[in-house]
Amino acid sequence: MQDSEFKNAILHHDGSHRFNTVVNDLSSLYFVRANVHAILVQDTHLRHSDPANYCFVDAAVAAVFGVDPRYQPIGTTNPMNVYSPEIDLENGKNDVYFLEGRPEGMMIPLAENRFLYPTPMHKIDDFISFPARV
Numbered sequence: 001m002q003d004s005e006f007k008n009a010i011l012h013h014d015g016s017h018r019f020n021t022v023v024n025d026l027s028s029l030y031f032v033r034a035n036v037h038a039i040l041v042q043d044t045h046l047r048h049s050d051p052a053n054y055c056f057v058d059a060a061v062a063a064v065f066g067v068d069p070r071y072q073p074i075g076t077t078n079p080m081n082v083y084s085p086e087i088d089l090e091n092g093k094n095d096v097y098f099l100e101g102r103p104e105g106m107m108i109p110l111a112e113n114r115f116l117y118p119t120p121m122h123k124i125d126d127f128i129s130f131p132a133r134v
Helices: 019-035 057-065
Strands: 009-015 036-042 046-048 070-078 096-098 102-111
Touching: 009 019, 019 057, 019 070, 036 070, 057 070, 057 102
Parallel strands: 009 036
Antiparallel strands: 036 102, 046 096, 070 102
């Protein structure tokens, strides 16, 4: 993305579902925002039954772009909470569910949104696990 010819990327985020990791992933895009047209974020409707798993992708989007970002919904929007068919609450496996009224994903056009996080004091190395190339 450092190539001056590289413009208008559409990035698909289908990584971690953990709040802190998604915040880091989305925040790192602040540093290449001029080359990114939109971000496709998956699993914005997903929750885990144990909040200690930090499964809050939509909350991470709100942390970076504010509580009311402009987006186009992608995928399914369920009319009520839907529990995963693989749920085994007795053994604590796959105990995830999908929130009612929340889209499965979001297409977030950067021209219609602004980064509320990170702040200008941050550097890209604050959001990636290895030093960025200069």
